[in-house]
Amino acid sequence: MTRAVSEGPGIVERIGGSVDAVGVEQRAAALGTRSIKKEAKLFGLDLAIRCCDLTTLEGADSPSKIAQLASKAMRPAPTDPSIPHVAALCIYPRLVAPAVAALGDSGVAVASVAGGFPSGQAPLDHRLAEIETAVSDGADEIDIVISRGALLAGDQDAVYEEVSRAREACGSAHLKVILETGELASYDRIRCASLVAMAAGADFIKTSTGKISLASTHPTAVVMAEAIRDFAEATGRAVGLKVAGGIKTAKEALRYLVIVNETLGEEWLDPDRFRIGASSVLNDILMQIDKQRSGVYSDPDRYTKD
Amino acid sequence: MPRWDYAPAPEATDIVTVKDTYGLFIGGEEVEPLSGDYFKTINPATEEVLAAIPEAGLEDIEAAVAAARKAAGTWAAIAPADRAKYLFRIARAMQERQRELAVLETMNGGKPIKESRDIDVPLAAAHFFYYAGWADKLEFAFPGRNAEPLGVCAQVIPWNFPLLMLAWKIAPALATGNTVVLKPAETTPLTALLFAQICHQAGLPAGVVNIVTGAGETGAALVNHPGVDKVAFTGSTEVGKQIQRSLAGSGKHLSLELGGKAANIVFADAPLDQAVEGIVNGIFFNQGHVCCAGSRLLLQESIATRVVSKLKRRLSTLRLGDPLDKNTDIGAINSRAQLDKIKELVGVGVDEGAELYQAPCELPEHGFWFPPTVFTGVSQSHRIAQEEIFGPVLSVLTFRTEDEAVEKANNTPYGLSAGVWTDKGSRILWMADRLKAGVVWANTFNRFDPASPFGGFKESGFGREGGRHGLEPYVRLT
Numbered sequence: 204m205t206r207a208v209s210e211g212p213g214i215v216e217r218i219g220g221s222v223d224a225v226g227v228e229q230r231a232a233a234l235g236t237r238s239i240k241k242e243a244k245l246f247g248l249d250l251a252i253r254c255c256d257l258t259t260l261e262g263a264d265s266p267s268k269i270a271q272l273a274s275k276a277m278r279p280a281p282t283d284p285s286i287p288h289v290a291a292l293c294i295y296p297r298l299v300a301p302a303v304a305a306l307g308d309s310g311v312a313v314a315s316v317a318g319g320f321p322s323g324q325a326p327l328d329h330r331l332a333e334i335e336t337a338v339s340d341g342a343d344e345i346d347i348v349i350s351r352g353a354l355l356a357g358d359q360d361a362v363y364e365e366v367s368r369a370r371e372a373c374g375s376a377h378l379k380v381i382l383e384t385g386e387l388a389s390y391d392r393i394r395c396a397s398l399v400a401m402a403a404g405a406d407f408i409k410t411s412t413g414k415i416s417l418a419s420t421h422p423t424a425v426v427m428a429e430a431i432r433d434f435a436e437a438t439g440r441a442v443g444l445k446v447a448g449g450i451k452t453a454k455e456a457l458r459y460l461v462i463v464n465e466t467l468g469e470e471w472l473d474p475d476r477f478r479i480g481a482s483s484v485l486n487d488i489l490m491q492i493d494k495q496r497s498g499v500y501s502d503p504d505r506y507t508k509d
Numbered sequence: 510m511p512r513w514d515y516a517p518a519p520e521a522t523d524i525v526t527v528k529d530t531y532g533l534f535i536g537g538e539e540v541e542p543l544s545g546d547y548f549k550t551i552n553p554a555t556e557e558v559l560a561a562i563p564e565a566g567l568e569d570i571e572a573a574v575a576a577a578r579k580a581a582g583t584w585a586a587i588a589p590a591d592r593a594k595y596l597f598r599i600a601r602a603m604q605e606r607q608r609e610l611a612v613l614e615t616m617n618g619g620k621p622i623k624e625s626r627d628i629d630v631p632l633a634a635a636h637f638f639y640y641a642g643w644a645d646k647l648e649f650a651f652p653g654r655n656a657e658p659l660g661v662c663a664q665v666i667p668w669n670f671p672l673l674m675l676a677w678k679i680a681p682a683l684a685t686g687n688t689v690v691l692k693p694a695e696t697t698p699l700t701a702l703l704f705a706q707i708c709h710q711a712g713l714p715a716g717v718v719n720i721v722t723g724a725g726e727t728g729a730a731l732v733n734h735p736g737v738d739k740v741a742f743t744g745s746t747e748v749g750k751q752i753q754r755s756l757a758g759s760g761k762h763l764s765l766e767l768g769g770k771a772a773n774i775v776f777a778d779a780p781l782d783q784a785v786e787g788i789v790n791g792i793f794f795n796q797g798h799v800c801c802a803g804s805r806l807l808l809q810e811s812i813a814t815r816v817v818s819k820l821k822r823r824l825s826t827l828r829l830g831d832p833l834d835k836n837t838d839i840g841a842i843n844s845r846a847q848l849d850k851i852k853e854l855v856g857v858g859v860d861e862g863a864e865l866y867q868a869p870c871e872l873p874e875h876g877f878w879f880p881p882t883v884f885t886g887v888s889q890s891h892r893i894a895q896e897e898i899f900g901p902v903l904s905v906l907t908f909r910t911e912d913e914a915v916e917k918a919n920n921t922p923y924g925l926s927a928g929v930w931t932d933k934g935s936r937i938l939w940m941a942d943r944l945k946a947g948v949v950w951a952n953t954f955n956r957f958d959p960a961s962p963f964g965g966f967k968e969s970g971f972g973r974e975g976g977r978h979g980l981e982p983y984v985r986l987t
Contacts, residue, residue: 221932223952226783236623238518238835246513429782464513465826472513 210438212363215398218433222390222426231421237461241495244457248492249287250472251456252279255488256314256445256480258293260321260413266301269294273305275509279485286489290474291344295320296337303341314379315340318347318369321383321414327365334372345373346445348381348412354396355387362396363403370404379407379445379478382427385417390426397430401442407478411448418448424459428466441470447480453491456484515828518835520622525612527699530561533569533722534705536576537715543568548724550698553619554832554841554876562698565721567730570690573719574736577661577688580716585658585686589645596641596683598711603634606707610700614672615832617699619841619877620795622833632957633676636975639959640680643980647685650977656984658686659762660738665728666701667744668694668843669798669899674743675701677963677974679718685983687739688717692731694744695724696844729755737761741982743800746897746923746968764972764982766800766964768897769925771946772918773803773954774908777812779930783952785819788903791928791954793827793881796842797901800969801926803954805887805894806905807914813907817885824868824881831873839901842877851879851900858884858893863904889920897923911936915943924966928954947973 239247257276259268273292280286291312292302302313315337319325325333334345347369353361370378380400384393400408408427410419424446435441444467446459456479463471471477486506493501530547532539544566549558565573584592603610610633611625620629647656662682666674671693682689693701701720708718721727725748732740732752739762742752746767756763773791775784791803808816832840842848859865863884872878879900887894887904894904908914918927927946929937941949947964950956957963962978964970972982 220782221778221780223780223783226780226786226952229953230783230786236627236835237515239515240518241516243514243516250513460513469512 210402210440212360212399212402214402214434214437215359215395218398218437220394220433222394224390227390227425228422231425231462234425234461234465235421235458239457239461244495245492247457247460248453248488248495250460251453251479251488252289252485253287254474254477254479255289255485256291256293256447256478257289257485258413258447258480258482260293260295260316264295264298266298269298269301270305271509273302273311275485275507276311277306277309280489281507286492289485290478293346293480296333296340296342299337299340299342312343313341314344314346315342316346318345320346320348321412323348323350327368330365331368331372334369338372338374338376342376344377344379345369346379346381346409348383349396349400351383351386354392354399359395359399362399366400366403366405377406378404379409380405381409381412383412383415384410384419384423385415390422393423393426394430397427398434401431401434405442407443407445409445409447409480413448413480419446419450421458421462424462425466428463432467441476443476443478444471445478445480450479450481451483451487453484453488456488515836517831519831519833520612520615520626520835522612522616522833524609525616527559527613527616531563531698531702531722533563533565533573534702534708534718534720535569535573536579536719537709537713539705542566543572548695550617550696552616552876553696553843554873556875559617559699562722565723565727569721570727570730570734573690573721574661574731574734576716576719577690578736580714581658581660581688584688584714584717589647592684592686593641593644595711595713596637596644596680599707599713600634600637600641602707602710603630603637607631607634610672610703612833613703614700615840618668618671618697619832619843621837621840622835623837624795629670629673632959633672636673636676636680636959640684640979643977644684647980647984650980651984651986654986656685656980656986659983659985660687661736662687662689662739662741662983663731663734663737664689664691664741665732665744666691666693668697669795669800671697672700672704675704678741678743681974681979682741682983683717685980687983690719690721690731690737692721692723692728695722698722732756739763739983741972742766749970762982765970766972766974767968767970769800769802769923769965769969770805770895770897770921771801771803771923771926771928772805772807773928774807774914774918774930774940775809775812775816776929776931776933776936777809778932780932780952781812781816781819784930785816785823787928787930787952787954788820789823789827792903793839793901794955796840796879798843798847798899799955801948801955801963802899803926803928804898804903806903807917808905808907809914810907810909813905817883817905820883821866824883827868827870827881829870829872829878829880839881842879842900845877847899848877848879851898851902854893854896854898855882855902858887858891858902858904861891861893863887863891863893889917895921911939915940919943919945922968925969926950
């Protein structure tokens with residue numbers, strides 16, 4: 204993955220554009236009718252695992268809970284060597300050190316939320332300090348949330364500024380910028396937020412924190428993917444998409460992969476450019492893989508729960 | 510980078526029983542044709558023969574019109590609420606048998622199963638539900654006036670939406686107390702013949718709906734039969750004109766829904782990605798076999814390059830192939846004759862100097878296929894901007910101002926539909942006031958609803974189908 208450089212706020216206006224809500228919802232629904240079967244299903248399910256950010260963001264998370272989840276991240280199906288590891292383990296900053304220790308050189312990245320997650324309401328200095336701590340503890344990826352209030356108030360410069368500063372604070376770590384689309388209230392604003400975040404240097408734009416009830420939706424993913432496509436065309440830089448919040452089934456994961464495949468193209472079918480943030484989707488994916496291979500469903504207790 | 514090829518996901522066909530030989534549906538019975546003639550109907554995606562279909566002759570038309578005449582008196586006289594009951598029954602039976610209808614429609618016509626399943630069949634059933642509701646409310650449709658049925662209606666429909674066009678014709682005719690003799694298109698008779706079974710299943714009185722199959726001669730014999738009170742035709746402008754000529758002075762009522770060469774107009778401030786979806790839906794829906802297809806794309810100059818590049822990218826994701834595959838976006842061309850016509854006009858476009866772009870896609874070995882095609886650099890003076898191609902072929906023109914867009918959009922013998930794409934509400938209304946088209950879609954295209962009237966200006970025909978307006982061609986107001 205190439206390091207993000209900020210493209211400057213002017214690019215947002217240059218790309219511009221608006222979104223028709225009826226049209227984008229119709230398009231998302233049409234993509235939802237794709238029927239993914241057999242080898243195509245196995246390909247998609249394997250990809251979904253490789254693109255998974257296995258997530259735990261609970262107040263009760265402890266170092267040993269993180270160690271357990273790390274082993275699930277490295278070996279989602281311990282008895283089946285054909286199953287790949289996930290892309291990253293996504294956790295709170297204070298648990299970065301135990302996660303780094305547990306994951307070692309497994310190839311699974313450590314992703315830390317930071318910047319006053321999930322509200323992002325802490326003073327900017329505090330938020331930046333939290334990012335720096337997470338990075339110095341060994342986080343490979345940082346997930347921050349933008350100031351939705353600033354965007355709703357029409358101050359997109361403030362959002363640009365905070366994302367740029369976060370970009371600097373990340374150093375060599377990858378920056379994923381959460382738009383918290385459920386609070387932005389219109390597709391036009393989601394498009395605008397996507398462009399601002401990308402212009403300010405985001406490596407990924409991400410739908411949701413998962414901490415409010417209105418999380419990722421299919422039309423939202425279409426809108427963000429279209430913004431990524433326009434941004435890549437204008438600047439030559441490919442930004443990734445992360446969908447998160449409420450994705451609990453293999454079928455849902457496949458739906459998002461179809462959206463990415465048909466909106467952004469096959470170049471985005473890669474953990475470098477697409478992630479699914481989820482805490483509980485893995486076992487359903489594993490179960491569907493076994494079903495596709497054997498024709499029958501297995502006992503849910505055959506899948507490890509960490 | 511591995512491609513994610515979706516595995517075949519074919520819809521099962523075992524729900525459909527196709528008989529080797531069909532009869533005509535006359536007087537509530539399936540009867541052998543008196544003509545003794547049959548023709549073969551095929552699956553245009555494979556060229557495989559599906560069934561032998563009767564070619565109705567003059568005597569058969571005589572019998573069908575007589576059956577409709579015989580039923581007309583009782584049908585007009587029964588309580589309107591009872592007429593509604595039959596229409597509701599038909600609508601429900603269509604819903605119950607929707608998968609069967611959709612699979613058969615796709616097998617016989619070549620359209621993708623996702624369209625027959627999600628659009629054709631549900632909309633056809635919705636038309637019956639809608640007009641069932643009007644059957645006992647005609648006094649409110651025409652306040653202060655008395656709406657009387659016309660009598661026997663001869664209805665001739667095209668092959669692009671066989672079941673849906675049948676619904677558009679039969680539902681309002683029956684709701685207003687008329688009886689019908691319907692002739693489906695020569696290439697797509699099967700869902701109409703399945704509909705005959707549904708009429709039987711619904712207990713519809715004998716002779717209220719009669720279905721005769723055949724080609725142009727059968728259609729001509731039907732519309733020219735002296736026992737017919739009303740003719741409704743959907744099809745080409747050429748045949749529409751012939752019908753109008755032959756009916757002159759006969760006293761028969763006539764409604765025509767004919768060709769189109771619709772302008773789909775995209776302004777610079779439009780939501781471009783959704784506009785691209787609308788362009789694709791406008792011209793590649795049902796392989797462009799749509800009379801209201803957005804076959805002329807008018808792009809404001811400042812965004813023309815960007816939209817064409819987005820459009821070409823989108824074309825590369827369209828999936829052409831087996832119409833029964835649930836992931837197919839572009840199905841088969843309906844017939845060899847239509848394919849030849851498309852090829853001829855595309856050849857003309859190239860000769861005229863327009864720039865041809867075709868989506869890279871593999872065409873199946875058997876059957877009739879044509880890749881999604883876009884011509885750029887087209888002028889109004891090109892034949893491909895004037896003539897209806899009725900295939901997956903888009904002509905792209907540009908404009909600078911609103912006035913120029915209106916002038917170009919209206920500069921056609923047709924006037925069936927138009928599309929306007931802009932974020933500015935006032936511009937939509939300004940344009941809609943000036944566009945000479947029966948339907949103007951704003952920030953969408955090819956959307957249909959039984960409650961919304963549909964029909965043409967100029968050589969696109971007259972009379973409206975759908976909505977309260979759709980009752981008018983079937984009543985005499987006193």
